[in-house]
Amino acid sequence: MDTNIATGLAATENRNITELRRLILDKLTYQVGNIPGRASSRDWFMAAALATRDRIVDRWRVSHLRAEESGAKQVCYLSLEFLVGRLFADALGNLGLTETMRAALAGLGVDLDQILEEEPDAALGNGGLGRLAACFMESMATLGIPAYGYGIRYEHGLFRQVIRDGCQHELPEDWLSHGNPWEFERTDFSYDVSFGGSLRTETGPDGQERAVWTPAETVRAVAYDTPVVGWGDGRVNTLRLWSARAKDPLHLADFNRGDHLGAHAQRLRAEAISRVLYPADDTPAGQELRLRQEYFFASASLQDLLRRHLRLHGDVRSLPDHAAIQLNDTHPVIGIAELMRLLVDTHGLPWEEAWRITRATFAYTNHTLLPEALEMWPVSLMERLLPRHMQIIYQINAQHLDLLRRSGETDSGTVAALSLIDENHGRRVRMGHLAFIGSHKVNGVSALHTDLMRRTIFAGLDALYPGRITNKTNGITFRRWLHRANPALTRLLTDTLGERVLRDPEALADLAPHAEDPAFRDAFARQRMAAKQELARLVADRVGIAVDPAALFDVQIKRVHEYKRQLLNILQTIALYDAMRTWPGHDWVPRVKIFAGKAAAGYYQAKQIIRLAHDVAKVVNADPAVRDLLKVVWLPNYNVSLAEAIVPAADLSEQISTAGMEASGTGNMKLALNGALTIGTLDGANVEIRERVGAENIFIFGLTAEEVAARRAAGYDARAAVDTSIALPRVLDAVASGAFSPEEPGRYRG
Secondary structure, X not given: OOHHHHHHHHHHHHHHHHHHHXXXXXXXXXXXXXXXXXXXXXXXXXXXXXXXHHHHHHHHHHHXXXXXXXXXXXXXXXXXXXOOEOOHHHHHHHXXXXXXXXXXXXXXXXXXXXXXXXXXXXXXXXXXXXXXXXXXXXXXXXHOOOEEEEEEOOOOOOOEEEEXXXXXXXXXXXXXXXXXXXXXXXXXXXXXXXXXXXXXXXXXXXXXXXXXXXXXXXXXXXXXXXXXXXOXXXXXXXXXXXXXXXXXXXXXXXXXXXXXXXXXXHHHHHHHHHOOOOOOOOOHHHHHHXXXXXXXXXXXXXXXXXXXXXXXXXXXXXXXXXXXXXXXXXXXXXXXXXXXXHHHHHOOOOHHHHHHHHHHHEEEEOOOOOHHHOXXXXXXXXHHHOHXXXXXXXXXXXXXXXXXXXXXXXXXXXXXXXXXXXXXXXXXXXXXXXXXXXXXXXEEOOHHHHHHHHHOOOHHHXXXXXXXXXXXXXXXOXXXXXXXXXXXXXXXXXXXXXXXXXXXXXXXXXXXXXXXXXXXXXXXXXXXXXXXXXXXHHHHHHHOOOOOOOOEEEEEXXXXXXXXXXXXXXXXXXXXXXXXXXXXXXXXXXXEEEEXXXXXXXXXXHHHHHHHHHHHHHHHXXXXXXXXXXXXXXXXXOOHHHHHXXXXXXXXXXXXXXXXXOOOOOHHHHHHHOOOEEEEOXXXXXXXXXXXXXXXXXXXXXXXXXXXXXXXXXXXXXXXXXXXXXHHHHHHHHHHHOOOXXXXXXXXXX
């Protein structure tokens, strides 16, 4: 590089550092309200984050103006979850400001890495569904696709997982207790969302009858906007989350009469909507709250979309030309009925035209073949809470069944199975069916899942509406899981292949010629060992277990569920433990079993799996016979930040779901991206990973989805499977006899 150019670049960078340092000090003084000599680490985090936000805002404004001026079509991504994790380091990386920020803070005596730890993970999601939504938002910004993400601003998220005596306990996740530097409250974007009440019919000036809904209750949805920064010179999109407020926060007459608690009842009822993610729904009150949440954010989001569309384009009839609404699972599907209500009741469109617009605007992503995850709401609850929407659903169902009969279908069982109303289980609305009928496209999230969806849960609807099902295999924003999570590997890859790998994941295929290069392999091994040493320190700090970084790190990190088969992994751990004790002279590979994940608060079996894992860990980790060969670790309160620490250090990735039940999975991609070998079943995206890496580079075992279905149909005899195994009876007997729970021998006895 020319000396003058280098000198000029250095001078520019020094000015950038000086300007950023001045901005940080301004934020510390005038927004945080402190001075350098007295500022805490959290104060410095807030000041630095606010300074970074200032850099984002100009880009954000330009992004929106350019999208509006160009008339570009916008994506509206409706999701009950957005598992965004920490945003500070991600924003710095995407802006290319990490080292500038590091230098600016160093000049103030502040360590960037230390203050990054002050940021809590945003408690806005649970698992893969929410992380996928967050990845889509970043990827769309990087690709220059205008998008709004719509969801709920949960005060406490799902829960903070605490392990006591091996058992999961749920505590509120107070992630907003110190404020959120990334969000902007938008009281100018707030909307009324109504519930309950009654319906009546009126005759309009045109002589046509129309429904009039008189709600019994109205809450206010207030927007909070968070900028989503694309990589490099990408755009900045908006994550708009809704907070629920009471229209009348205090009933003053009750308060003055001395009923101080009752005076707040309306506010508390309204604010409950945005308190927690996935409140327990095993009671009627819990079910109602879940439905209120889903309608609340769907209604506010659609009102917001129509407001913006009318401002820019003037006519609701052109909505499909300018907006694409993507429904992330069934949670926002009530939005189909809500858009029909808004178009027909508020904007006066004829039913047929409103239905054409609605179907042309919505698309639906299905994430599961599990019946319990395809939401169904009791008709009685819908009629009481959303009477107009239930009326609209009845009308949609009537025209749908009419089409079915006109297609020649006469079998009453088929008609009943394809109806929006399940008449056989207490009358319930099938939200998956509504999503399919009300969308122009329905996508699965892996090739296998889409094929199974077409052949199982939506087979009848696929025949009636051919061509509607399509596949869009899930993915990840690989910059977050490479550049952010594993900077050492990133440096190795960019040194080897250039910066293009951060924009084009296909460029990673060019690593193949380097696979046999001793220098590359040595560099890869060094960065992996450094990541494992860092994770070993984290394990010691959080759970007090010393693990050897030289051991094989065998990782299963995901939501705890029977179909994800953490139990199978634990049973294999017991079998391995038994074998190591039985044959101590064998050439064993030292192994650390690392688990992390939360069980739903009301999911007893999943919580028992967590307890068994801890019981096994207690015995194994205390046994001197296997001290240097096997350790078992469960890291509590799994979240994005913890995943970012585990993923770079994993040697083996456990993706062992029952074939045909994992729609896609994205943890398999994150771990593979960082160099972990995959052991798993032919399920979800594992199938496509095998196609890309080759069957010789992935460890596949177990039945295929077709074989699982055939085994179930023929009648599965679990005892026969046990009897044909040498190790399994010993493992099950050990668990059942209380070998891992001597204080309560019958704990796991069936």
